[in-house]
Amino acid sequence: MVRTRERHDEQFAADTERFRRELLAHCYRMVGSVHEAEDLVQETYIRAWRGYTTFEGRSSVRTWLYAIATNVCLDALGDHRRRVLPAGLGGPYRGPDAPPDPESGAGFSWLQPLPDALITPPADDPEAQVIDRETLRLALIASLQHLPTRQRAILILREVLAFTAAETAHILGTTPAAVKTGLQRARARLTELDPNPEAQLEPTDPRARTLLEGYIAAFEHSDVSLLEQVLRADATLEATPFKNWYAGRVACLRQLETYILGVPGDWRMLPARANGQPAVVAYRRGEDGEFAPYGAAVLTATAAGVSRIVAFQDPTLVTAFGFPPQPPSPA
DSSP, X not given: OHHHHHHHHHHHHHHHGGGHHHHHHHHHHHHSOHHHHHHHHHHHHHHHHHHGGGOOOSXXXXXXHHHHHHHHHHHHHTTTOOOBOGGGSSSOOOSSOOOOOGGXXXXXXXXXXXXXXXXXXXXXXXXXXXXXXXXXXXXXHHHHTTSOHHHHHHHIIIIISOOOHHHHHHHHTSOHHXXXXXXXXXXXXXXXXXXXXXXXXXXTSHHHHHHHHHHHHHHHTTOHHHHHHHEEEEEEEEEEXXXXXXXXXXXXXXXXXXXXXXXXXXXXXXXXXXXXXXXEEEEEXXXXXXXXXXXEEEEEEETTEEXXXXXXXXXXXXXXXXXXXXXXXXO
């Protein structure tokens, strides 16, 4: 009996484990949270393990897993739940200068970034699926959250994962005609939300690396002039869990210089990648002089400079990105 169970577990792992990273990306597209996506992937594998002995092979293992994962996500989301960024709640802040107020964002479920390292397959794994990071851009994930959950699932299954209408209908327990209608509505809504997505630099592009280095140096040296060189004139700044966000380089710089940058040495930042974009993991020095995890920030890098900063004040993201609780000593 024990040997039979061991064989079952070994065969299950051999058939399913290679899909774990892409299922994490799928769940993240659905729910917009790296922590929640990891939990949903775990639930997907629990359900798949329980049903593995009755899997009849009418579809591929990959399709079977995606069907389970999609329905796990739909169960978790319900009909109306979504995660947001500040810019999705209204226009930019135009009032008098004021420090960030975390209470302004109370009651919202905030979007989180997805570290690229979690979905990057090992170099020596020839069977691993290469995940299209274009479909994980932060702006797209934020837009997806505005779609009704089933429309969101239809769009991801059809447009991102290239399942057929029939396969998508089977996964969702509906008809191909309903899938076609849902896809049309989802496409139209995305066009309304972001009619002209801007061209972004890949994180490996030397121009993107230069912008990221400038951003890090500006914070670590508390140098607003360096930030001015990095940001585009029309740049935006938003940070969860704060509801207010800022549009235009002047407004962004004023907020950062007055309330965020502090003095030289207050920040320690390490380069990273998230959502297929340049990113940083941030530590901030406390009153005791010790550095503590602060969160992460994702930059939208373009040929003309950084057009958008989205910061996430969430210390748990530091370890989610694979970084230690305290920053390494500077070289």
